[in-house]
Amino acid sequence: MAVTTSSFVVITIIFLRSCLYATDAQVGVAYGREGDNLPSPQEVVNLYKSNGIGAMRIYFPDQETLKALQGSGIKLTLGVGMDEIQSLGSSQPVADQWVQTNVIPYISSVEIKYIIVGNEIKPSDPQASSIVPAMQNILNALNNNGLGDRIKISTSIGTELVTNAYPPSNGQFTDVAYMTPIIKFLKDNGSPLMANIYPYFAHKSRPNDISLEYALFTMPYENAVPDPNNGLKYQNVFDALADATYAAIDKVVRASALKTSIAAENMVGASNDISLVTSESGWSSNKGGFGVTRHNGRRLAGDDDATIENAKTYYTNLIEHVKQGTPLKPGKPIETFLFVMFDENKASGDSDEQYFGLFTPDKQPKYGSLNFGG
Numbered sequence: 001m002a003v004t005t006s007s008f009v010v011i012t013i014i015f016l017r018s019c020l021y022a023t024d025a026q027v028g029v030a031y032g033r034e035g036d037n038l039p040s041p042q043e044v045v046n047l048y049k050s051n052g053i054g055a056m057r058i059y060f061p062d063q064e065t066l067k068a069l070q071g072s073g074i075k076l077t078l079g080v081g082m083d084e085i086q087s088l089g090s091s092q093p094v095a096d097q098w099v100q101t102n103v104i105p106y107i108s109s110v111e112i113k114y115i116i117v118g119n120e121i122k123p124s125d126p127q128a129s130s131i132v133p134a135m136q137n138i139l140n141a142l143n144n145n146g147l148g149d150r151i152k153i154s155t156s157i158g159t160e161l162v163t164n165a166y167p168p169s170n171g172q173f174t175d176v177a178y179m180t181p182i183i184k185f186l187k188d189n190g191s192p193l194m195a196n197i198y199p200y201f202a203h204k205s206r207p208n209d210i211s212l213e214y215a216l217f218t219m220p221y222e223n224a225v226p227d228p229n230n231g232l233k234y235q236n237v238f239d240a241l242a243d244a245t246y247a248a249i250d251k252v253v254r255a256s257a258l259k260t261s262i263a264a265e266n267m268v269g270a271s272n273d274i275s276l277v278t279s280e281s282g283w284s285s286n287k288g289g290f291g292v293t294r295h296n297g298r299r300l301a302g303d304d305d306a307t308i309e310n311a312k313t314y315y316t317n318l319i320e321h322v323k324q325g326t327p328l329k330p331g332k333p334i335e336t337f338l339f340v341m342f343d344e345n346k347a348s349g350d351s352d353e354q355y356f357g358l359f360t361p362d363k364q365p366k367y368g369s370l371n372f373g374g
Contacts, residue, residue, distance in 0.1 A: 027319050027372050028055025028075065028337045029358060030280055031065070035344040037361045041065040044341065045072050047363055052373045057279065057337045059119060060084075061102035070109040077114040077279070077337070078102065080134065082127065085118055088137055089130030095137035096144070104145060112151050116194055116279065120158040123178040131155050132181045139189065155182060156194035156279040159241050162248050167227035168234065168328070171244030172251050183252045186274055192335075194279035195245050199237040200314070203305065210237055212305055217317035232327040238318065242276060243328040249274050275332075278322065282339035283314035285366060286355040306352050312367040315358065319371060 031044060039047070045068040048056060056074050058065055060081035069076060080088065080098075087094045103112060117134045121127050135153045142148045161179065164170040173179040186193055203215035213219040217236045224233035225240070234240045253274070284306040315338060325332040343357035343366075359365055 026055050026075070026335045027053075027322065028057060028077070028335075029053050029341050029372075030057040030059075030337045030339045032059065032340040032342070032344050032347070033062070034347045035342060035361060036346055038342055038344070039361070039363055041068040043363070045069055045074065047341075047359065048072070048074055051365075051370075054372065055113075055335075055337070057116075061098075063102075066102065066106050066110065070106060073111070075111045075113045077116060078112055079119065080115065080117045080138075082119070085121075085127040085134050086130045088117070089133035092137050092140060095134070096141045099138060099141035099145065099147075103142070103147070103151070107147065114192075114194075114277075115151055115153045116156050117153065118155045119279075120156060120196060122158075122161070123175040128178060132185055135185055152191040153189065154186060154191045154194045154277070156196060158196050159198070159245065162241070162244050165241060165244035166225075167229055168232075168240045168243035169227050169229040169247050171247035173248045176252060176255075179248070180252050180256060183249060183274065184256060187253065190273070192275040192277045193245070193249060194277050195242070196280035196339075197238055197241050197245075197278050198281060199241070200283045200306075202237050202241070207305075212310070216310060216313050217321055218313065227327075230328075234327060236321070238281070238321065239326040242278070242326050242334065245276060246326075246328055249276075276334060278334055278336040280337055280339040281318060282356040283311040284352040284355045285311040285357075287352045306355065308366065315367060315370060 029048070038044075041062065041064045044065070045056075047053075049072060054073070054075060055077065056069070057077040057079065059079040061078060084098065088098060103115075106112070115138060117138065118127060118131050121131060135155065139148055139153050142151055142153075157179075159165070161174050162171050163174045164172055183193070185191070199210075199215040203210045203212060211219070213223075214225070214235070214237050217238070219235045221233070221235060224235045226233050232243075234243075285308045287304075287306040318336065318338070322334045322336045324330070325334065338358060340356050340358070342359050342361050343355050345354055345361075347353045347356075358367065358370065
């Protein structure tokens with residue numbers, strides 16, 4: 001079949017996009033510490049290495065963990081402690097010292113890829129107004145040490161900050177005033193937005209609307225849910241939540257551009273340079289002692305779906321799926337952190353949240369050998 005000039009151009013663009021996003025998504029695992037029976041940090045690092053897990057997220061700069069990571073080759077996403085955010089946002093010297101204590105001693109032997117300031121901070125939380133100042137102060141400290149281009153700074157949001165998620169193209173932030181300066185900081189500095197994406201909780205809270213197969217990546221294409229605004233079809237809720245977040249980012253970027261008198265026609269794809277990283281995603285293997293959820297006196301079906309089988313299906317399919325991108329961003333892998341490394345017997349919230357681990361506290365795999373390396 002003859003190839004027209006226009007067809008050649010389209011093929012060339014697709015090829016260039018595929019080259020740009022050719023590498024598989026990095027799949028890491030979050031290392032939580034909400035347990036009183038967990039292995040030592042050195043044992044944990046060894047377990048990451050022996051299972052081919054190449055990236056770790058930690059939620060605060062634990063010195064023993066940072067030391068154990070030295071020379072491991074594991075890429076680190078370093079969290080700022082929740083109790084540190086306000087002081088980091090109000091004082092440049094405090095941020096300078098934070099970097100001197102938690103980054104500089106390790107940077108030659110630990111690949112610190114991201115620093116996350118805040119995990120699921122809500123606009124009403126006391127730390128909310130300090131997120132952007134803290135990110136900026138830490139960036140200033142990194143720049144002063146020649147590390148500003150090497151380590152990207154972000155914050156991690158929960159998808160409850162995205163509303164109108166169906167259809168995904170209607171997605172927008174619940175509090176635009178809160179998110180706008182965050183998006184501006186990320187765009188100005190080439191950083192991704194981190195988002196905790198949990199189909200498990202979406203299905204658990206609305207099992208009659210969000211089916212198990214839609215949550216587990218097992219829905220047949222013929223049953224895919226269409227987005228009437230753009231014709232894209234969704235076979236899983238992970239993609240729907242991710243693309244709703246992309247849509248929310250796009251709306252903020254466009255609104256900000258219009259305020260600065262940039263023509264709307266020049267803003268097509270304006271948010272493409274803000275990537276999305278899944279900073280947490282997981283599935284509980286046990287509802288624990290948590291009683292059944294009821295709505296108007298009726299038992300919700302989602303309570304039965306915290307099982308070993310479903311969790312294994314979710315993690316296995318998620319690892320493979322994030323290599324492909326989403327319907328809105330096809331071919332653009334999503335860097336993803338599975339939540340979490342171990343079952344945590346002190347995890348807060350409902351008791352099913354104690355069973356998200358990929359391993360038991362005695363370091364036994366719950367789901368066999370997962371293909372972390374892709």
